[in-house]
Amino acid sequence: VEASIPEPQRAAWKKYSAKEFTTPDEFEQAVVKHIETTLARSLFNCDEAAAYSGTALAFRDRLVIEWNRTQQQQTLADQKRVYYLSLEFLMGRALDNAMLNVGMKDVARKGLSELGFRMEDIVSQERDAALGNGGLGRLAACFLDSLATLNYPAWGYALRYKYGIFRQEIIDGYQVEVPDYWLDFNPWEFPRHDVTVDVQFYGNVRKYMDESGKQVSVWENGEIVTAVAYDAPVPGYGTRTTNNLRLWSSKASHGEFDFTKFNSGEYEASVADQQRAETISAVLYPNDSLERGKELRLKQQYFWCAASLYDIVRRFKKSKKAWKDFPNQVAIQLNDTHPTLAIPELQRILIDQEGLEWDEAWSIVQSTFGYTNHTVLPEALEKWSVPLIQHLLPRHLQIIYDINLNFLQYVERNFPKERDMLSRVSIIEESNPKMVRMAYLALIGSHKVNGVAELHSDLIKTTIFKDFVKIYGPDKFTNVTNGITPRRWLHQANPRLSELIASKLGSYDYLRDLTLLHKIEAYVDDKEFRKAFQDIKYANKARLAAYTLEVQGIKVNPKALFDIQVKRIHEYKRQQLNIFGVIHRYLELKAMSPKDRNKVQPRVSFFGGKAAPGYWMAKTVIHLINQVSKVINADKEIGDLLKVVFLEDYNVSKAEIIIPASDISEHISTAGTEASGTSNMKFVLNGGLVIGTCDGANIEITREVGEDNIFLFGNLSEDVEDLRHQHFYGDFKLDPMLQKVFDTIKSGMFGDAGQFSALVNSIVEHGDYYLVSDDFKSYIDTQKLIDEAYKDQEAWLTKTITSVSRMGFFSSDRCIDEYAEMIWNVEPLTPPKQNGA
Numbered sequence: 001v002e003a004s005i006p007e008p009q010r011a012a013w014k015k016y017s018a019k020e021f022t023t024p025d026e027f028e029q030a031v032v033k034h035i036e037t038t039l040a041r042s043l044f045n046c047d048e049a050a051a052y053s054g055t056a057l058a059f060r061d062r063l064v065i066e067w068n069r070t071q072q073q074q075t076l077a078d079q080k081r082v083y084y085l086s087l088e089f090l091m092g093r094a095l096d097n098a099m100l101n102v103g104m105k106d107v108a109r110k111g112l113s114e115l116g117f118r119m120e121d122i123v124s125q126e127r128d129a130a131l132g133n134g135g136l137g138r139l140a141a142c143f144l145d146s147l148a149t150l151n152y153p154a155w156g157y158a159l160r161y162k163y164g165i166f167r168q169e170i171i172d173g174y175q176v177e178v179p180d181y182w183l184d185f186n187p188w189e190f191p192r193h194d195v196t197v198d199v200q201f202y203g204n205v206r207k208y209m210d211e212s213g214k215q216v217s218v219w220e221n222g223e224i225v226t227a228v229a230y231d232a233p234v235p236g237y238g239t240r241t242t243n244n245l246r247l248w249s250s251k252a253s254h255g256e257f258d259f260t261k262f263n264s265g266e267y268e269a270s271v272a273d274q275q276r277a278e279t280i281s282a283v284l285y286p287n288d289s290l291e292r293g294k295e296l297r298l299k300q301q302y303f304w305c306a307a308s309l310y311d312i313v314r315r316f317k318k319s320k321k322a323w324k325d326f327p328n329q330v331a332i333q334l335n336d337t338h339p340t341l342a343i344p345e346l347q348r349i350l351i352d353q354e355g356l357e358w359d360e361a362w363s364i365v366q367s368t369f370g371y372t373n374h375t376v377l378p379e380a381l382e383k384w385s386v387p388l389i390q391h392l393l394p395r396h397l398q399i400i401y402d403i404n405l406n407f408l409q410y411v412e413r414n415f416p417k418e419r420d421m422l423s424r425v426s427i428i429e430e431s432n433p434k435m436v437r438m439a440y441l442a443l444i445g446s447h448k449v450n451g452v453a454e455l456h457s458d459l460i461k462t463t464i465f466k467d468f469v470k471i472y473g474p475d476k477f478t479n480v481t482n483g484i485t486p487r488r489w490l491h492q493a494n495p496r497l498s499e500l501i502a503s504k505l506g507s508y509d510y511l512r513d514l515t516l517l518h519k520i521e522a523y524v525d526d527k528e529f530r531k532a533f534q535d536i537k538y539a540n541k542a543r544l545a546a547y548t549l550e551v552q553g554i555k556v557n558p559k560a561l562f563d564i565q566v567k568r569i570h571e572y573k574r575q576q577l578n579i580f581g582v583i584h585r586y587l588e589l590k591a592m593s594p595k596d597r598n599k600v601q602p603r604v605s606f607f608g609g610k611a612a613p614g615y616w617m618a619k620t621v622i623h624l625i626n627q628v629s630k631v632i633n634a635d636k637e638i639g640d641l642l643k644v645v646f647l648e649d650y651n652v653s654k655a656e657i658i659i660p661a662s663d664i665s666e667h668i669s670t671a672g673t674e675a676s677g678t679s680n681m682k683f684v685l686n687g688g689l690v691i692g693t694c695d696g697a698n699i700e701i702t703r704e705v706g707e708d709n710i711f712l713f714g715n716l717s718e719d720v721e722d723l724r725h726q727h728f729y730g731d732f733k734l735d736p737m738l739q740k741v742f743d744t745i746k747s748g749m750f751g752d753a754g755q756f757s758a759l760v761n762s763i764v765e766h767g768d769y770y771l772v773s774d775d776f777k778s779y780i781d782t783q784k785l786i787d788e789a790y791k792d793q794e795a796w797l798t799k800t801i802t803s804v805s806r807m808g809f810f811s812s813d814r815c816i817d818e819y820a821e822m823i824w825n826v827e828p829l830t831p832p833k834q835n836g837a
């Protein structure tokens with residue numbers, strides 16, 4: 001292409017082509033230029049928000065150069081790419097991450113200071129990109145970071161929600177949801193008005209025979225909504241590779257305004273189509289591990305899958321390769337069942353539009369997709385009603401039925417004696433109305449299915465997918481234990497600890513190979529190292545204490561043991577167990593003599609997390625935490641011995657302050673319910689210990705750090721079913737300590753007891769499904785062990801340093817390499833050296 005452009009033009013272009021800033025001077029020049037020209041501000045009215053915008057725009061320019069280069073290199077290399085389809089990417093802030101990944105933070109710090117600003121103030125101006133609910137979305141964000149860092153050619157695909165996850169306000173102890181207008185200023189996105197896809201809904205299917213006698217299906221008369229691409233660069237750490245995250249926004253197919261309607265006087269109707277179309281990408285559904293069959297949600301899923309697949313197929317077709325090569329060029333990972341419609345959509349494209357035979361197309365589909373399961377909770381396994389799909393996507397329903405028919409015939413042939421199995425494994429559930437089981441469709445349409453931690457991957461094989469293991473054999477199933485990016489979750493969140501580690505290891509190489517952390521264990525007895533490690537923890541606690549005072553108005557003592565549980569509020573995650581434990585602690589303190597109280601380990605219990613707006617029980621838990629906090633924090637007799645804090649509006653950027661400050665963090669789900677958890681990894685990596693159940697990744701963390709360095713408690717997953725069964729048949733005895741806690745709640749100490757009766761009754765009267773009472777004693781006893789252990793600060797320090805040094809396994813880089821090898825069969829593409837580009 002380059003050769004076809006005349007030399008003088010090429011020379012001029014090269015001369016003026018955008019250059020990356022490398023010095024503080026060049027950086028300042030870029031910032032000031034953006035502030036003065038792009039923002040039309042000046043030295044005299046440049047506040048921190050404007051300085052943030054200027055800085056972000058300067059970095060954006062820098063990212064774009066490598067982003068364009070990477071995309072060009074990947075196109076020319078024409079090798080297999082990974083497409084990660086996730087309805088959620090919980091990216092958090094981008095500026096700090098961009099500065100670190102391109103290695104320009106010091107340059108920016110110096111430049112900003114010369115311009116009169118403090119780096120920290122500027123970074124904190126940025127709004128979080130909160131396009132996710134929790135673990136699943138944050139995992140996707142960590143994966144993007146690792147994919148770019150490891151130079152894998154990869155794209156993320158999602159929706160450009162106008163409103164991300166709601167902002168949480170606590171008013172009178174209750175959660176109130178406020179919209180998140182995160183797009184007010186977003187320098188990181190590039191609207192691609194030239195990259196659009198028309199996506200069809202509704203309509204009907206016409207079938208006819210063509211001249212060759214082949215049956216042809218045409219999906220017609222539908223409504224068209226246009227998907228417009230918005231791209232965001234994803235820079236890798238210490239590499240030039242900058243991948244792409246493509247988000248789709250919806251708009252009416254005829255543009256913003258229907259002039260025909262306007263001219264005929266239908267003024268409201270002239271914009272109504274646009275408003276209806278825009279609704280599709282307007283909101284992120286705020287439910288974590290809890291889905292409900294709303295038509296708009298299904299529309300979102302199809303809109304996103306159709307646009308993404310069209311894009312992927314369009315890119316593939318440019319290569320002019322044969323269709324059989326599609327799986328050699330394209331690996332699509334389904335992050336949970338949300339993108340499952342991509343399976344019938346690809347089959348539709350191949351048979352209806354490209355004219356392939358069913359079997360050939362289906363083999364391409366199966367070789368292309370991989371499916372990650374993130375939960376065994378029955379309420380989170382998506383099902384869509386057949387009439388709804390019939391109405392919205394009539395052709396897809398036919399294809400789903402055909403997929404099912406072929407599959408059931410296969411099962412019948414291979415398991416002729418197991419008639420019952422057919423209804424169990426059918427994609428269509430014979431209920432009223434009939435439902436499409438999306439997890440089954442995802443599994444049948446993929447060549448690999450993975451769980452996200454060892455226990456979880458075992459559980460899916462023995463519970464929800466048991467029959468499928470028999471049908472396909474165990475090789476279709478695998479495990480990829482989750483991981484986290486050490487760039488954000490250590491280097492960015494805890495720069496001093498990162499620096500200390502680097503000072504001992506001689507470089508920051510461990511941020512690209514986290515297993516190098518093991519070398520830190522050699523310093524576990526090094527006095528100077530220990531002191532520095534301890535000082536950093538204290539400084540991080542002091543930072544959280546200052547934040548707590550500033551934002552929540554609660555004064556806490558950084559010398560107290562900081563006990564933190566931050567995650568989505570859900571009954572299975574058992575924040576209720578934690579707060580009942582806090583009440584128990586308070587009652588014990590109140591009953592003690594002042595002399596005995598003096599021996600008690602002071603503690604601050606921090607909570608944070610959002611409840612889905614319609615999840616009433618979770619909201620009750622938040623209310624109880626806030627009521628308990630009010631009473632305990634006001635109790636002068638107890639003072640610093642116990643404080644309770646609910647940190648409002650937990651999100652990624654707050655996690656970066658909260659996580660490095662923990663002494664102990666709580667991962668206390670009912671065994672067998674938390675697929676993996678990833679915050680457990682973040683806390684340990686930052687020098688905190690864990691109290692947890694034998695669940696999800698807690699088990700592998702224990703294996704890595706050693707049993708002496710974690711506080712496990714509670715019933716095991718294999719006992720859960722029996723216990724529930726016993727409860728169901730009336731064999732349930734409330735733990736006496738918990739009884740006291742409930743009596744206190746009923747006494748009205750924390751406000752109107754009626755408000756908490758459903759929570760209490762779920763345990764006392766309705767079978768205690770999450771086994772709070774069964775695990776209560778074990779939990780309390782373990783908390784006592786923690787108090788005791790914490791008193792020996794030296795031994796505690798040894799545990800934390802040892803644990804950090806053994807966390808190498810939990811890097812998301814390791815996950816991505818495992819996915820690449822076991823599932824995607826994709827190779828990295830190394831960028832050329834800087835001056836040889």
Ligand code: CBF
Pocket residue numbers: 134135136139288289374375452482674675676677678696
């Ligand atoms: O795998 C990432 C995370 O996904 C969830 O958040 C989910 O949405 N299903 C799980 O609940 C977590 O256990 C898991 O770590």
